[in-house]
Amino acid sequence: MKPSIDASAPDWAALRDDFPILGQSVHGHPLVYFDNGATTQKPRVVIESLVHYYEHDNANVHRGVHELSFRATTAYEAARTRVAEFIHAASSDEIVFTRGTTEGLNLIAYTFTSRLKPGDAILVTEMEHHSNLVPWQLLAKRTGARLLFVPVTGDDGLLDLSGIEGLLAQNVKLFAFPQVSNTLGTINPAQELCARARAHGAVSVVDAAQSAGHMPVDVQALGCDFLAFSGHKMAGPTGIGVLYGRLKLLEEMDPFQSGGDMIASVQYDHSTWNKVPHKFEAGTPHIAGAVGLHAALDYLDAIGRPAIAAHDSQLARDAYARLAEVPGIRLFGPSGERGGLVCFGLAGAHAHDVVTFADQEGIALRGGHHCTQPLWHKLGIAATTRASFYLYNTPAEVDRLIGVIHRAAKFFG
Amino acid sequence: MDLTELYQSVILENNRRPRNYRKLPEANRIASGNNPVCGDEITVFVQLDGDRIADISFQGAGCAISQASASVMTQRLKGRTLAEAETLFGRFKEIVTEGKPDDEDLDLSAFAGVHQFPARIKCATLGWHAAINAVHGDSVTASTE
Numbered sequence A: 001m002k003p004s005i006d007a008s009a010p011d012w013a014a015l016r017d018d019f020p021i022l023g024q025s026v027h028g029h030p031l032v033y034f035d036n037g038a039t040t041q042k043p044r045v046v047i048e049s050l051v052h053y054y055e056h057d058n059a060n061v062h063r064g065v066h067e068l069s070f071r072a073t074t075a076y077e078a079a080r081t082r083v084a085e086f087i088h089a090a091s092s093d094e095i096v097f098t099r100g101t102t103e104g105l106n107l108i109a110y111t112f113t114s115r116l117k118p119g120d121a122i123l124v125t126e127m128e129h130h131s132n133l134v135p136w137q138l139l140a141k142r143t144g145a146r147l148l149f150v151p152v153t154g155d156d157g158l159l160d161l162s163g164i165e166g167l168l169a170q171n172v173k174l175f176a177f178p179q180v181s182n183t184l185g186t187i188n189p190a191q192e193l194c195a196r197a198r199a200h201g202a203v204s205v206v207d208a209a210q211s212a213g214h215m216p217v218d219v220q221a222l223g224c225d226f227l228a229f230s231g232h233k234m235a236g237p238t239g240i241g242v243l244y245g246r247l248k249l250l251e252e253m254d255p256f257q258s259g260g261d262m263i264a265s266v267q268y269d270h271s272t273w274n275k276v277p278h279k280f281e282a283g284t285p286h287i288a289g290a291v292g293l294h295a296a297l298d299y300l301d302a303i304g305r306p307a308i309a310a311h312d313s314q315l316a317r318d319a320y321a322r323l324a325e326v327p328g329i330r331l332f333g334p335s336g337e338r339g340g341l342v343c344f345g346l347a348g349a350h351a352h353d354v355v356t357f358a359d360q361e362g363i364a365l366r367g368g369h370h371c372t373q374p375l376w377h378k379l380g381i382a383a384t385t386r387a388s389f390y391l392y393n394t395p396a397e398v399d400r401l402i403g404v405i406h407r408a409a410k411f412f413g
Numbered sequence B: 001m002d003l004t005e006l007y008q009s010v011i012l013e014n015n016r017r018p019r020n021y022r023k024l025p026e027a028n029r030i031a032s033g034n035n036p037v038c039g040d041e042i043t044v045f046v047q048l049d050g051d052r053i054a055d056i057s058f059q060g061a062g063c064a065i066s067q068a069s070a071s072v073m074t075q076r077l078k079g080r081t082l083a084e085a086e087t088l089f090g091r092f093k094e095i096v097t098e099g100k101p102d103d104e105d106l107d108l109s110a111f112a113g114v115h116q117f118p119a120r121i122k123c124a125t126l127g128w129h130a131a132i133n134a135v136h137g138d139s140v141t142a143s144t145e
């Protein structure tokens, strides 16, 4: 399960060979995959773990006593233990497997219906992904609670924390925010935000979709109540994600979905719930996905998350500095410390045209609103182009990006 | 695939200088179209005189394909009857989905390259959908999804 390099000094270019998909050409050019914010590619060890599971161990979990069921259950629960270790949870009972970040956030929003009332407030930020906004809009509607926003400063994409104490004082019961913004690249001061929420008796929810696979994440150091992320954005399979919740909170909460596996006993007229985390995992889970996620976490840790964070951030800062020289460009997010992505607008060239233009040179970018429509509305631009980086990307690929953006600016300008 | 096949000069030119890009004070029919995937938005204003499109204009923001297509659309639909407008839209759809150019209509045919970029067909038809909705007095927002 070790990547093909010495972990003390990662050979980033050599790591590319761990990812079979990256060897191909697109439109006659070697593929440059810069859409990692949407989903990352998968290393061979992850793909092989899925094949191995289905070829040797596949059975349902928690319900059979035969050998294969035992193996599948063991593998599934081993993945849970590994996730707990990966984010430094106090117990593996605090790890709920979900389909992804979106489902984890919906789980909280749904179960919090009985915990909020008119006059209460939910606090989020102006930089939310729709996944960390719409569930709270609906929760507010169901309960009569108000939805409040921490403002974003402007194009530099920082949270304006000057008024946060006043916001939290407005009866805020839950504060949700992204650890890293998927469009601005901003790394928010998550530890401080969780502490502020706690001081006001509010539950903190960290959207770690863009951070969990890119930097060390320690839920106890952060002091968060909930933290959600997606396996597919961190070298793992699609369809598997994690919701971390503080044990006491999870125990107090009502179930989300109901059915098999989440019950302790069922009678015709009522049921009692299984203990956490199983209370929140109704039905047959994505067992293979959990196995694949386990392999992905091992892979990332063999390289080292601090090294990955430094690598991605360096590529993003280089790209940011060099894109600034393109005529007519408008860059978003902080110019210094940032996560591994860059978003920009180009005068005279719409994001979709830029993406099509780059795609013809084999470079995969993302164009559009990136699921943060209200933010772009505030900043007065409908669509932007995003390049998002991961451990297999190289400075030579950033060179190709800079070249194609200069050419696109000329072509459409 | 050469990008200039997609971005014909007609398209680049209409994107840089869109025709009939304005509000129409005399409009008696208005409809909007949007593409929820990319956030593109177009509003089409029509002055309908009986069953004839006396004047037509548009406003909005979007990619070169959607802007140029709306610009060409307004030029081709001005003065047409509703039946003629439907026929033209049908021909345009054939051009962008099948890549079959129409020798008699070089401006519409400039969009034939779109068929090689299936993700962009929606961009090309956005303004047309809004226009057809407008003339049918359908004030709901056209959506490409």
Ligand SMILES: Cc1ncc(COP(=O)(O)O)c(C=O)c1O
Pocket (backbone or CB within 6 Å): A037, A038, A099, A100, A101, A102, A103, A129, A131, A132, A178, A180, A181, A182, A207, A209, A210, A230, A371
């Ligand atoms: C910041 C952020 N939150 C939430 C999500 C939703 O993740 P998923 O679609 O895997 O549920 C994403 C993914 O685009 C994201 O970038």
